[in-house]
Amino acid sequence: MSEDQRDLYYHDPFHDDQRASDTLFSFFGPNSTIRDDSSPPNHQRFHDYMGLSNFFTGSNGYNTSATTFGYSSSSSQQVFSLQDDQNPMRVPGNLVGVTEMTPVTPNSSSVLSSSTEAADDDHELNEGKKENQPKSVPEDVEDSKKATKQKKKDEKKQREPRFAFMTKSDIDHLEDGYRWRKYGQKAVKNSPYPRSYYRCTTQKCTVKKRVERSYQDPTTVITTYEGQHNHHLPATLRGNVGGLLYPPSMMAAQGAMMGGSGGGSSFPHEFLAQIPHAFYNSGGGSGGGGGGGGGGRGMNYHQATSTPLQQVQIPDYGLLQDMVPSMTFKHEP
DNA sequence: CGCTTTTGACCCGCGC
């Protein structure tokens, strides 16, 4: 694991106040932070989200977001956080912070500008690994294994862009509209909580995500997405429907959180769920793809706490130490 | 029966 990740996991996200206050700054500038002190209706917040959404969806791609952040794509990582000063969020999962982690690679710009391609590469790599690294390696495969090794060396660290965020939730695996298959679990050093590894079950989709609970704040779940979905939300979900997670008003808009109306559900959880989607599939939400029927059953969100977020901070990301954009996110009761 | 989860083993990169 790279240092950035290590920092994410091992630095104290919630207690290193000084650090965060030094690094956090208004994401959209003083007048554009997500802050609804005057308790505006939800759609007002979605207007605020627009800024964020535009930021994410922008004109497609990581470079855009990178430049929006004010630094080039050669930067290792980009971070912003959502901050809720005191007021409780009436949502199952409270979004705490979001982090985009671009690949740590010499030519990250190319990855950023063609992340789909990168995803395919990764897929091929994985396939190659599967085929060429069986548990018991026949001798005739040895050469190809070496070749693969060399190839991998050459292409080393063609990592997928990563995108991490923290949520306040009782459950680890928050529903985000996609289907995931768990493929591993590891104990995390210095943490009593294991880290789970998930892969998108959609064919040829190489998106992965890691889910772990913060050992500093067990109520906080750290989710890290890696890769880019090359498909829309699955039509059916286990106990959920994409269209429920993403109301048509949201789906119809370009990308996430674009809907001016917001359907009256200004859901940080939706926001949470949409971030990777919007980020990776900018414009992918066009046409209200996830129809799925608007109302009916309540969203099948797992029960999560509504614990007020007090001092919420993004952790020290090491390489990002001088680049920690943030925004304030207040929610009226 | 098909899909998902569990879990031990393995691979790999990195620091010492």
Next chain:
DNA sequence: GCGCGGGTCAAAAGCG
């Protein structure tokens, strides 16, 4: 070179 830790594989078990 070795050990450590993160990430992945894949067989077996579990589940609906």
